[in-house]
Amino acid sequence: MGLEGWTRWLHRWVSAIFVACVVAATAAAATGQETDSPIFYAPLAPLSVLMLSGLYLFVRPWVRRRGPGKA
Numbered sequence: 001m002g003l004e005g006w007t008r009w010l011h012r013w014v015s016a017i018f019v020a021c022v023v024a025a026t027a028a029a030a031t032g033q034e035t036d037s038p039i040f041y042a043p044l045a046p047l048s049v050l051m052l053s054g055l056y057l058f059v060r061p062w063v064r065r066r067g068p069g070k071a
Helices: 003-030 044-066
Strands: none
Touching: 003 044
């Protein structure tokens, strides 16, 4: 499995973690927990990984199509 395969695998698993964090934060908000609790900041870490891996997966086809030495 190459770099693209690992990136897709990572992107899928981190998205599942992100969804779990958002559900936990929503449940905490529904129970009236204070908004300065760390649970509300938990989705930010997986979201940043999703942003970077998603941008890589989005740009990769154009970089591959262009190839080396083409203008």
